[in-house]
Amino acid sequence: xxxxxxPDPQLDYELVCIEHMVPEDHLLRIIARHIDFSFITEKVRxxxxxxxxxxxxxxxxxxxxxxxxxxxxIRSERQLEQEINMNIAYRxxxxxxxxxxxxxxxxxxxxxRYRFKGTTVFQDIFDEIVRLAIRHRMVGGRVLxxxxxxxxxxxxxxxxxxxxxxxxxxxxxxxxEQAIEEDRRQQGKKPLKDREEVIETREIKVSTTDPDSxxxxxxxxxxxFFYLDHRTVDxxxxxxxxxxxxxxxxPDSVPxxxxxxxQIEKFGFAHTLEAVALDAGxxxxxxxxxxxxxxVFAVIGGRAFTPVxxxxxxxxxxxxxxxxxxICPAKHELKYATTNREGYREYKSDPNTCKDCSLLAQCTRSxxxxxxVTRHVWEDSKEWVRFNxxxxxxxxxxxxxYQTIERSFADAKELHGLRYCRLRGRANVQEQALLTAxxxxxxxxxxxxxxxxx
Numbered sequence: 001x002x003x004x005x006x007p008d009p010q011l012d013y014e015l016v017c018i019e020h021m022v023p024e025d026h027l028l029r030i031i032a033r034h035i036d037f038s039f040i041t042e043k044v045r046x047x048x049x050x051x052x053x054x055x056x057x058x059x060x061x062x063x064x065x066x067x068x069x070x071x072x073x074i075r076s077e078r079q080l081e082q083e084i085n086m087n088i089a090y091r092x093x094x095x096x097x098x099x100x101x102x103x104x105x106x107x108x109x110x111x112x113r114y115r116f117k118g119t120t121v122f123q124d125i126f127d128e129i130v131r132l133a134i135r136h137r138m139v140g141g142r143v144l145x146x147x148x149x150x151x152x153x154x155x156x157x158x159x160x161x162x163x164x165x166x167x168x169x170x171x172x173x174x175x176x177e178q179a180i181e182e183d184r185r186q187q188g189k190k191p192l193k194d195r196e197e198v199i200e201t202r203e204i205k206v207s208t209t210d211p212d213s214x215x216x217x218x219x220x221x222x223x224x225f226f227y228l229d230h231r232t233v234d235x236x237x238x239x240x241x242x243x244x245x246x247x248x249x250x251p252d253s254v255p256x257x258x259x260x261x262x263q264i265e266k267f268g269f270a271h272t273l274e275a276v277a278l279d280a281g282x283x284x285x286x287x288x289x290x291x292x293x294x295x296v297f298a299v300i301g302g303r304a305f306t307p308v309x310x311x312x313x314x315x316x317x318x319x320x321x322x323x324x325x326x327i328c329p330a331k332h333e334l335k336y337a338t339t340n341r342e343g344y345r346e347y348k349s350d351p352n353t354c355k356d357c358s359l360l361a362q363c364t365r366s367x368x369x370x371x372x373v374t375r376h377v378w379e380d381s382k383e384w385v386r387f388n389x390x391x392x393x394x395x396x397x398x399x400x401x402y403q404t405i406e407r408s409f410a411d412a413k414e415l416h417g418l419r420y421c422r423l424r425g426r427a428n429v430q431e432q433a434l435l436t437a438x439x440x441x442x443x444x445x446x447x448x449x450x451x452x453x454x
Contacts, residue, residue, distance in 0.1 A: 028093040034449040070439040073417040077105040141272035143235040150226040153213035157224035160205040210424040214247025240437040245430040252281035285378040292381035299394040344374040
């Protein structure tokens with residue numbers, strides 16, 4: 001029998017309870033049950049006046065709105081306001097009820113652009129969530145896994161200027177110079193003459209839309225203006241412990257040691273940290289040396305170095321540490337000659353011996369028939385890292401990257417809108433990355449506590 005539905009005349013005045021309209025297993029209900037956000041009030045108190053001005057929007061509500069936007073990948077603050085007005089679960093989470101309107105989207109923009117600009121409030125909230133995970137024993141601090149991913153900048157790759165900039169010297173250059181002088185002294189060599197100050201320059205592309213971004217050119221990666229999100233996770237529950245944004249043309253290895261020491265100091269990992277797992281982009285002599293001195297079991301991906309076609313690979317030349325010589329495949333010695341300014345020891349063969357060697361054509365193509373093998377002053381640490389990577393424990397730790405850091409990046413991009421930068425400028429992108437990581441941690445903590453409670 002045909003039946004048509006007639007609108008209820010009492011629909012506009014129906015009495016409902018919003019508490020009964022949100023399912024018990026809804027994510028926001030789980031978060032509200034297990035995480036107390038009242039700490040936000042104290043974090044932002046220095047940025048509000050206690051005696052002047054009109055009453056502000058509750059800062060806890062303001063940040064909860066931001067959390068909703070990042071949890072559900074709502075990229076527009078205007079759209080976020082509309083979604084909150086229409087979604088009952090969002091209203092319940094914010095404590096709005098059905099009769100009140102959500103705060104205007106311009107309120108969010110104003111607070112973000114003016115009140116909290118240049119402050120550490122977003123970093124402070126992220127850190128507090130990490131400490132909450134530590135209190136619930138979801139962060140062990142034993143194994144930290146770090147990697148970076150590219151975020152497309154809000155900039156057209158065809159709109160740029162070419163600028164000549166000075167090359168920034170590495171921060172560890174002074175430490176390397178000291179190691180070189182010590183090595184030369186031990187080998188009976190005279191100290192090197194003072195280096196002449198030569199300002200090295202290079203040409204880079206600078207975006208006219210977002211000058212803070214960097215033009216990235218990497219094998220297997222898209223080309224254009226990007227930022228890099230350098231992220232560290234703890235292996236226990238994949239909680240994100242650090243987020244740091246750099247332009248896309250900054251190598252992964254540059255900020256690593258500073259960020260690792262920053263976490264150790266902030267979260268007290270000095271007595272717990274046992275191992276780190278890193279991609280091949282972090283395989284530098286300095287990082288290997290620092291981790292070796294810290295007695296942290298370092299596993300870093302190897303790089304495939306391709307020698308000149310037809311020549312013997314370097315590993316065919318065996319190093320004898322007791323005699324400080326290299327032994328070539330023909331059992332001839334390459335003796336120490338000097339330590340150059342770049343920090344490499346040079347081991348050279350005897351041309352008179354090499355010219356009659358049957359392997360000469362596969363060994364070198366130099367005109368003077370002399371083979372030169374180099375070894376960095378910190379090469380011992382680099383070899384230590386290589387042995388770690390090839391060990392059974394090292395192979396297991398390196399495989400953890402696919403289950404931890406790469407999954408964390410995948411969730412951030414697919415579920416929380418981190419694939420593209422919403423705003424321009426490094427500070428704004430840092431804010432976006434911090435809030436994304438914060439909601440990822442919030443979701444993980446709440447779901448774990450809910451599972452534990454049940």
